[in-house]
Amino acid sequence: MRGGILAPFVLAGALCACADQTRLSERSHISGASFRDVSALTVFIADILADTLPPATTTLRVIPLSGDDPDHAAFLLANTLRERGFALSPDGMPYPGSHSVRYAVSPVGGNLVLELDADDASTTCLYGHTPSGALKPVGSCTSRNGTSLTLRIPAIALPDREPMALATAAPAVATHPLPSQPRGPFPITPSGPAEVPTQTPVVAPLPRPIITQAPLPVWVLLKGEPVRDQMLAWGDKAGWTVIWPVDREMNWIVPVTTSFTGRFDDKESGPLAQVIRTLVAEDKPVKLDLYYPNRTAVISNTGVAQ
Structure with missing residues (x-):
């Protein structure tokens, strides 16, 4: 009897897992989105994954796009994921220990729906546009937990109205050529040890903290x-x-x-x-x-x- 009661639940779990694997076996795809939309969506996807997984120790296998990629979505997403610190498997090939990622974007009316799968976890988010044309979330994302992964949706701060009346103009950009390399940080010269009286015991100085700067975008x-x-x-x-x-x-x-x-x-x-x-x-x-x-x-x- 116990086996008969549990059987439907076991079968449902198997079907659910099978559905997840089917979605991950499909290629990613994007339709109905402009270049500006695609650029914003790649940032949203990278932010969700970076909020869910530690980028410095995570390798992602991004399922390639089906068909043409006129808006360079694959390049933009790969570039943004690397900015966040993720390692990527080449050409979406399986890689030991990697997390499989698939994304699909489709139009719904004047909005766009993003379906994002990471292993067997998934989330679906709806995006609309601000008056100035920027992409923005509409409502909350609908997420489903995976076996060992839960996609976390970070807060997104985007302008939701037209810019205010412009104040006094800033100076126009100069036309002289820029240096080929960005300016580096000011050199930090360690100071010498302070003079210590002979009668005072010598105490080893504490190690200086390592000052790190976030890389420029x-x-x-x-x-x-x-x-x-x-x-x-x-x-x-x-x-x-x-x-x-x-x-x-x-x-x-x-x-x-x-x-x-x-x-x-x-x-x-x-x-x-x-x-x-x-x-x-x-x-x-x-x-x-x-x-x-x-x-x-x-x-x-x-x-x-x-």
């Missing part, structure tokens, strides 16, 4: 994508609103993939400032103003080559 400008779309996506990632005119004459195609480092809001050597300076050096009539109180970057057409 990396910003990748992708070949073949419009520069305006990529700057809007960078702004979303940094929590800034980027205002760039919808003008075909100001939405140039990036000719080569390039990486930048630095804080997004650094008006002298930040990634956005470097991109604008590069455009100015190519006689593009653009100017950048940064408004720090409401975290807004405005790119305008000067009308003349600089």
Whole structure:
């Protein structure tokens, strides 16, 4: 009798596990999302995984995308996961001790649904758009615990309204070339030991604490994508609103993939400032103003080559 009672539960568990393995055997896929959406979603996925697993000791096997990848989702996700500190198995191949990750994005009305699987744990999240076009969560994610893994959903702070009226403009970005390498930290010279009186016992000094700095974020400008779309996506990632005119004459195609480092809001050597300076050096009539109180970057057409 006991076996008869337990049998349905055992069967249900087996079916559930089988369903999980079936989903992980399918390829990842994305449909109905813009480049800006894809860029934001890769950050959301990386944040969920980094909040769930220790990146420094975790290897991920990301299930490859099916079909074409016009918005470079695989590259953007891999780059963001490596930024978080994860190791990745090559080409989504099985790797001992790795966690399998699959993602699927589909449109629902004007929103997007993200299904994320990590081993046999899963979560489903709904995303809409702010008035300025940034992707934002709609409601709470629906998660199901796995055998040994529970996906944790971090809080996401995104602007939910249009930027406030702009205050006095910040100085325009200078047009002189930037140094090829970011500035390094100031050198720290250890001070010599203090003079010790002969009658005082010598005490070994305490070890100096090791001061570490978080690595500067990396910003990748992708070949073949419009520069305006990529700057809007960078702004979303940094929590800034980027205002760039919808003008075909100001939405140039990036000719080569390039990486930048630095804080997004650094008006002298930040990634956005470097991109604008590069455009100015190519006689593009653009100017950048940064408004720090409401975290807004405005790119305008000067009308003349600089």
